Amino acid sequence: MPSxxxxxxxxxxxxQRAALAAAEQGVSVGIVSKVHPVRSHSNAAQGGINAALxxxxxxxxHAFDTVKGSDYLGDQDAIEIMAREAxxxxxxxxxxxxxxxxxxEGKLGTRAFGGASAARTYYVADITGQAIMxxxxxxxxxxxxxxxxxxxxxxxxxxxxxxxxxCGVVTRNVADGSMELFxxxxxxxxxxGSGQIWKPTTNALICTGxxxxxxxxxxxxxxxxxxxxxxxxxxxxKGFLITEGARGEGALLLNKNGERFMEKYAxxxxxxxxxxxxxxxxxxxxxxxxxxxxxxxxxDITVVPKKRIHEALREIVLVGRDFAxxxxxxxxxxxxxxxxxxxxxxxxxxEGRTDIPGLYAAGEAxxxxxxxxxxxxxxxxxxxxxxxxxxxxxxxxxxxxTDWSKPSGKVLExxxxxxxxxxxxxxxxxxxxxxxxxxxxxxxxxxxxxFRDEAGIxxxxxxxxxxxxxxxxxxIDDHGSVFNQDLMGAIxxxxxxxxAECSCIGALERKESRGAQYxxxxxxxxxxxxxxxxxxxxxxxxxxxxxxxxxxxxxxPEARTY
Amino acid sequence: xxxxxxKVRRYQPxxxxxxxxxxxxxELDPSLSVLDGLLQAKxxxxxxxxxxxxxxxxxxxxxxxxxxxxxxxxxxxxxGEAQEQANKMAAATGKSAAEASSPVGVEADHSGLHxxxxxxxTTTAAVPIVIEPMGNMPVIKDLVTDMESTHWTKIxxxxxxxxxxxxxxxxxxxxxxxxxxxxxxxxxxxxxxxxVSSCLSMEVDPLFIGPAALAKAYRFVGDPRDAETSExxxxxxxxxxxxxxxxxxxxxxxxxPKGVAPMDQIMRLRRKAGENxxxxxxxxxxxxxxxxxxxxxxxxxxxxxxxxxxFAPGVLGKLMPTKRAIKEMIGSLxxxxxxxxxxxxxSLRKLIPGAHHKLPDGxxxxxxxxxxxxxxxxxxFNLYIKGEEGDxxxxxxxRLEPASAPGAEEASNG
Numbered sequence: 001m002p003s004x005x006x007x008x009x010x011x012x013x014x015x016q017r018a019a020l021a022a023a024e025q026g027v028s029v030g031i032v033s034k035v036h037p038v039r040s041h042s043n044a045a046q047g048g049i050n051a052a053l054x055x056x057x058x059x060x061x062h063a064f065d066t067v068k069g070s071d072y073l074g075d076q077d078a079i080e081i082m083a084r085e086a087x088x089x090x091x092x093x094x095x096x097x098x099x100x101x102x103x104x105e106g107k108l109g110t111r112a113f114g115g116a117s118a119a120r121t122y123y124v125a126d127i128t129g130q131a132i133m134x135x136x137x138x139x140x141x142x143x144x145x146x147x148x149x150x151x152x153x154x155x156x157x158x159x160x161x162x163x164x165x166x167c168g169v170v171t172r173n174v175a176d177g178s179m180e181l182f183x184x185x186x187x188x189x190x191x192x193g194s195g196q197i198w199k200p201t202t203n204a205l206i207c208t209g210x211x212x213x214x215x216x217x218x219x220x221x222x223x224x225x226x227x228x229x230x231x232x233x234x235x236x237x238k239g240f241l242i243t244e245g246a247r248g249e250g251a252l253l254l255n256k257n258g259e260r261f262m263e264k265y266a267x268x269x270x271x272x273x274x275x276x277x278x279x280x281x282x283x284x285x286x287x288x289x290x291x292x293x294x295x296x297x298x299x300d301i302t303v304v305p306k307k308r309i310h311e312a313l314r315e316i317v318l319v320g321r322d323f324a325x326x327x328x329x330x331x332x333x334x335x336x337x338x339x340x341x342x343x344x345x346x347x348x349x350x351e352g353r354t355d356i357p358g359l360y361a362a363g364e365a366x367x368x369x370x371x372x373x374x375x376x377x378x379x380x381x382x383x384x385x386x387x388x389x390x391x392x393x394x395x396x397x398x399x400x401x402t403d404w405s406k407p408s409g410k411v412l413e414x415x416x417x418x419x420x421x422x423x424x425x426x427x428x429x430x431x432x433x434x435x436x437x438x439x440x441x442x443x444x445x446x447x448x449x450x451f452r453d454e455a456g457i458x459x460x461x462x463x464x465x466x467x468x469x470x471x472x473x474x475x476i477d478d479h480g481s482v483f484n485q486d487l488m489g490a491i492x493x494x495x496x497x498x499x500a501e502c503s504c505i506g507a508l509e510r511k512e513s514r515g516a517q518y519x520x521x522x523x524x525x526x527x528x529x530x531x532x533x534x535x536x537x538x539x540x541x542x543x544x545x546x547x548x549x550x551x552x553x554x555x556x557p558e559a560r561t562y
Numbered sequence: 563x564x565x566x567x568x569k570v571r572r573y574q575p576x577x578x579x580x581x582x583x584x585x586x587x588x589e590l591d592p593s594l595s596v597l598d599g600l601l602q603a604k605x606x607x608x609x610x611x612x613x614x615x616x617x618x619x620x621x622x623x624x625x626x627x628x629x630x631x632x633x634x635x636x637x638x639x640x641x642g643e644a645q646e647q648a649n650k651m652a653a654a655t656g657k658s659a660a661e662a663s664s665p666v667g668v669e670a671d672h673s674g675l676h677x678x679x680x681x682x683x684t685t686t687a688a689v690p691i692v693i694e695p696m697g698n699m700p701v702i703k704d705l706v707t708d709m710e711s712t713h714w715t716k717i718x719x720x721x722x723x724x725x726x727x728x729x730x731x732x733x734x735x736x737x738x739x740x741x742x743x744x745x746x747x748x749x750x751x752x753x754x755x756x757x758v759s760s761c762l763s764m765e766v767d768p769l770f771i772g773p774a775a776l777a778k779a780y781r782f783v784g785d786p787r788d789a790e791t792s793e794x795x796x797x798x799x800x801x802x803x804x805x806x807x808x809x810x811x812x813x814x815x816x817x818x819p820k821g822v823a824p825m826d827q828i829m830r831l832r833r834k835a836g837e838n839x840x841x842x843x844x845x846x847x848x849x850x851x852x853x854x855x856x857x858x859x860x861x862x863x864x865x866x867x868x869x870x871x872x873f874a875p876g877v878l879g880k881l882m883p884t885k886r887a888i889k890e891m892i893g894s895l896x897x898x899x900x901x902x903x904x905x906x907x908x909s910l911r912k913l914i915p916g917a918h919h920k921l922p923d924g925x926x927x928x929x930x931x932x933x934x935x936x937x938x939x940x941x942x943f944n945l946y947i948k949g950e951e952g953d954x955x956x957x958x959x960x961r962l963e964p965a966s967a968p969g970a971e972e973a974s975n976g
Contacts, residue, residue, distance in 0.1 A: 041616075095726070095735070097723070100742065104739060130752065135577070203617040205618065238618075435605075482703050
């Protein structure tokens with residue numbers, strides 16, 4: 001049985017940062033990822049990473065913007081840690097080799113971003129996530145003696161010992177189908193969000209909520225699963241992301257009459273209001289007939305100087321050309337709000353600890369919560385690095401003071417039986433896995449999206465529960481061992497349905513409008529009753545609801561205008 | 563919506579059978595991608611069809627493959643365009659890309675083409691879009707290749723992490739803004755392997771470090787924060803499978819979905835190696851300089867001068883060749899003889915030093931003018947600075963004197 005003091009599941013930014021932080025403490029680390037690490041979805045973060053590094057800026061200002069952006073649902077102790085440690089972390093990344101944009105003096109330069117009161121977003125053109133992740137992967141290669149990489153290993157279940165502590169994970173070598181129980185003193189889930197529950201989404205096909213569901217299944221609490229961000233600028237139908245950096249560089253949002261409609265919704269911040277605000281404004285324009293016939297509004301990037309576009313928005317030039325047939329330097333591009341980010345996730349404290357001893361979560365899989373009801377642009381990369389680092393350090397510290405616990409082999413037997421069951425289903429025994437995924441995605445995008453109400457969410461929940469039943473008999477075509485993506489897809493469907501059920505339950509439960517949760521039947525924020533987190537814990541009868549306090553340190557809730 | 567037939571080269575390692583072709587009919591909007599087509603076939607017809615994919619937006623680098631013989635990303639190639647390309651290829655050659663590109667394909671076509679999933683009801687006589695796994699890599703299953711043994715091993719070969727000068731500064735490193743933009747072009751690499759798949763040098767020399775790893779190397783060589791620039795350059799220049807193994811074929815530039823232009827990065831490494839006076843056993847730098855010098859002088863390549871100029875340049879080299887130069891020149895003779903035998907030299911007279919003609923009339927002056935222009939405009943071809951290729955061409959056209967353009971054409975024809 002391969003064993004490591006610290007085992008990290010997922011190798012995007014949070015996972016890689018956690019692995020490096022743990023290794024620095026002198027423990028043995030394994031990092032397991034279902035895709036090659038550089039394929040992870042952190043790649044897709046285009047615009048940048050926030051830090052109050054400029055001498056004119058303060059961490060308090062960054063923290064307050066984040067608190068306000070979260071619609072006061074973010075935990076302020078966690079937000080303070082993130083904002084305080086951000087400058088040091090950016091410098092650390094710079095020292096490791098990230099090719100951040102420089103100003104004329106050769107120092108780190110910034111760009112403006114949504115919901116921020118200062119230009120504090122550091123960036124590498126519009127490939128910031130990719131650039132940081134590839135640099136972290138360079139470090140993983142450099143420290144290959146301390147960190148063992150398991151690239152293309154698919155994890156399916158956490159092992160819990162008799163004391164109720166997490167002690168390993170069952171994982172499948174994608175290349176040959178062999179299944180192993182990996183032992184660990186600490187396990188960090190860094191498996192990303194669950195965007196694939198929605199269709200379309202900006203999220204990659206791999207974002208199926210694996211870690212969130214695995215933690216939920218062993219009894220960890222999930223938090224604020226109703227908080228799902230719709231990004232204001234995505235390509236209709238395909239869901240591709242156009243970075244907020246475009247608006248940061250000065251691009252305008254226009255309706256079909258050429259009106260700069262954000263004047264009505266956020267007269268001060270205009271296009272750079274919080275994402276939930278901009279997405280609702282766009283959807284309102286579209287719903288009230290001022291959008292284009294394809295259900296979109298226009299993003300006009302032509303107002304940005306061409307030289308600047310090539311230097312700073314290169315990726316968007318390519319996205320426009322390759323995926324929309326539009327030269328963004330010459331004409332506006334049609335966009336709409338699209339599913340983008342899971343603010344909720346596995347409930348953790350500021351060190352990444354979940355309710356299960358030995359089990360940690362970081363990044364989009366986790367809910368610390370620094371994003372609360374709405375994440376600010378360029379805070380997600382920061383979240384992954386800061387809390388990846390905290391989780392890695394604490395997981396290593398725990399490993400150093402903990403004895404090995406031998407996981408029971410039963411979990412491996414159970415997983416093998418689960419795989420055999422899926423493999424044993426005959427064609428025609430039920431629906432195709434792909435059909436169920438499609439119905440799930442369309443249902444969620446129509447009922448649990450920018451605007452929600454009780455009837456719609458209830459309908460979605462009923463659909464999800466029916467699909468859960470149907471998934472039990474859904475069949476696959478591939479019964480082989482080598483690179484059986486069909487089988488992994490069936491297992492991922494299970495993760496997605498667990499996450500979807502929790503998102504519906506949370507959305508139904510929160511009878512107010514806050515951040516990304518906008519209930520047309522409860523259109524106001526209600527601090528008296530709902531300034532609290534919704535926690536969900538797995539029971540035989542589905543998720544059981546409980547609540548936890550929002551931590552407030554220095555910023556009392558106020559009305560939120562931009 | 564339109565109907566397409568995609569013809570996929572499949573290999574199922576557990577079946578015990580050789581690779582074979584299978585056609586799938588798919589129905590999707592022409593603006594959707596070849597990957598969307600494959601995923602539709604996988605979702606509707608055969609879930610065992612293996613293809614790595616994740617982001618669908620040309621950023622994760624998973625779905626490198628060959629489409630109608632051209633290496634690229636499945637998600638970045640619109641299926642409508644792929645169809646047009648397949649039609650053009652068929653019209654030009656009378657064959658489909660499968661027949662043209664792969665001998666295995668021809669055999670499979672004659673023996674056992676599986677058409678089980680091709681719903682023949684839609685009997686369009688359309689040419690299939692041909693999809694194959696990437697080249698220069700072992701195939702694991704269908705379109706999934708073993709990138710570890712061919713790609714990542716070579717990435718690790720170039721010491722792919724920053725080697726800074728001692729302890730980092732308290733704040734950020736202060737560097738020229740342009741230097742960061744410069745290396746951001748190679749930083750834009752998503753490690754998809756399309757360049758490796760298309761690399762002709764690697765077909766001949768599988769040990770060639772290759773376009774992706776060398777572009778990665780430039781990311782450090784060009785980084786002012788890296789302390790080991792000359793060590794890196796010496797390492798890459800002296801490796802017999804290093805920077806001088808590239809033959810300038812541009813395949814990687816065509817294949818790269820992100821505008822990294824790996825060949826350009828290799829050329830930058832070569833230039834920096836030359837500037838750093840790195841002595842390489844391949845005489846790669848002096849060979850390159852010989853080309854530059856001969857063309858400046860004569861307009862076209864004088865093969866008779868090439869060997870001597872490469873290994874013993876200038877009058878001094880001619881009068882007093884070093885031992886190494888003599889050895890290298892004698893060692894190169896069989897290649898020269900093979901060239902003559904293979905009819906690559908049309909006239910034996912060309913072998914006589916000095917007999918090679920200059921360009922007629924004022925054409926040689928035009929060549930010199932091009933050299934002068936190039937020296938005065940010593941700019942990098944970098945998409946992060948210049949923008950689209952079209953813009954670049956337009957900008958060059960604007961700058962060049964209208965009269966000099968025909969002259970340049972004549973020179974290249976001559």
